[in-house]
Amino acid sequence: MVERYADRFGAALTAIAADTGQPAMTMLDRYLEPYLQFAGTPDRVCLCGALAGEMPALPAAMRDRVARFFAEHQAWLADILERGRRRGEFVLADEAPRVARLVFSALQGALLVKRTSGDDGQLDDVIAVLKRQLTGGTGAG
Known part of the structure; x- marks a missing residue:
């Protein structure tokens, strides 16, 4: 199940990046769609994000696939x-790979906090601030 989930998400990332004519923000918005869908339900989060909290208890192959999922997403970002x-x-405040870690971690964390707190604005606020940061304070939230 983890392999299928990660492969589907990976195929979507490949398709988004393949359209090189679209603005980078449009690509980012398309990346955000599944996160927004997860946040729109009371009990859904990213499967790999949820499994990350259980890494020590997972079989080695599953740990490796979850870690690879994280690395692939951060590299894509x-x-x-x-x-x-x-x-x-x-406008990046640091090197792209470091900013990608921040973006990915903020999104994953926002889903978990939303799930825990029930705060529907959690992910929206994180996305709005990230977008303003990425556009040097000029992007709309």
């Missing part, structure tokens, strides 16, 4: 962030 920086769409 770094590529999109760098693409946006090169095009003048994004």
